[in-house]
Amino acid sequence: MAETLLNITALSKSFDTAKGRVEALHKVDLNIREGEFITVIGPSGCGKSTLLRIIAGLDGQYSGTITLAGQNITGPGIDKGFIFQEHRLFPWLTVEKNIAADLSLRNPEVRRKVDELIELVKLGGFEKAYPKELSGGMAQRVAIARALLRNPRVLLLDEPFGALDAFTRAHMQDVLLDIWRRNQTTMIFVTHDIDEAVFLANRVVILKPRPGQIKSIVPIDLPYPRKKTTSSFQELRLRVLKLLDSLDELELTDGAGI
Template sequence: MSAVLLDIANLNKSFESSSGTVHALHNVRLQVKEGEFVTVIGPSGCGKSTLLRIIAGLDVGHDGQVELSGRPITGPGIDKGVIFQEPRLFPWLTVEKNIAADLSLNKPEVRREVDELIELVRLQGFEKAYPRELSGGMAQRVAIARALLRNPRILLLDEPFGALDAFTRAHMQDVLLDIWQQNKTTMIFVTHDIDEAVFLANRIVILKPRPGEIRNIVTVDLPFPRKKASTSFQQFRVKVLSQFEKIEELELIDSSGI
């Protein structure tokens, strides 16, 4: 059995707004094991991105325990890779130099690892291309490769495919699963899309809003590769949908239109 990598207990997060105190997260308890793929889903305002920022060490103003490999998370670091909705590439650097970033491609070990990652994210032939020459999906693959080069213990993805068209999004889901299955990097993936959550995850963490709390955690024991049109997939989809009691929550989270 895999060891626990991320341990969250009694996590509470509040902040002040013009209308008073906002309780973003309340008594969140979650453990994530080495090599696990966890998706986090819930309506807007339930604290999904806040939770990810806390795990990333980008927000340390909270109460409770958040530990990675048994150590409190006190700030960002190379042990935590973060992928945002926008790729955030350096426009003046080529694909291979964006992946290397502050590391020198003149070092044989860096050159080798960058080449391996370019193959892993399916960008062979685009090594010398600039961000303006890439599609949105390709740019996100560069961002993912850049994060993986640092060999993070955990990769945190905040709706990374939210701005992509449906076809590209489906392709990127396949790419990400390939990366996860080959690298076994622990991943936490925030999404609004139920189909995406079921397609990718070992477990789905379902948050409810006001305050942000874990409503349920659903284990997805479907074998890979998964077919979204299959009966078993649709059964899991309905299982997740059933966790949302209010019609406005369904409207906010069910993006498939089914």
């Protein structure tokens, strides 16, 4: 079994709002192994994106501990890649220059790595294209390649396929799994889509409504490649759905009398 890469212990996070102090996460405990694919799902506002931002080192105001490869996370770094729902490409740069970002393609090592990533995300022939000439799925593939350029230990994905149509979304799921299998990069993927969560993950982490706490962790012991139409897939999908439905009941119970 692979060693633990990411260790989260008693992680809590609060925000100051116009209505007072709001707790977004409450004592979250989670260990993620090297090379694991984790999906995180839960109601809107349960702290999924906040959790990713803290892991990425974009938010240091929290209590608890979080370590990556045994080291405390103190800020952003090349060991953590982050992909947002929107691709955030530079419109004035070509595909290859967007992937290289602040590095020069004149550097032979950068050139080699960019070429490898273009092949990995299946964008051969589009090296000189600009973002306006790409489909949504192609643009997200560029964003994924850019995030992988510096070989991060963990790749954080915040609903990266949420704005795509169903066909493109399914295709991008296959592309991402192919990248994961080839690179064995640890991935943490936030989604609202149950099918997507089960299709991608080794484990599905289900968060309760605010303040976000782990309700359950569901192992997905299905071999890859997976088919969403199989009975075994549908059984796991139903299990996750029932756990999410129980969160609605919990929210109603907690809100009674308020």
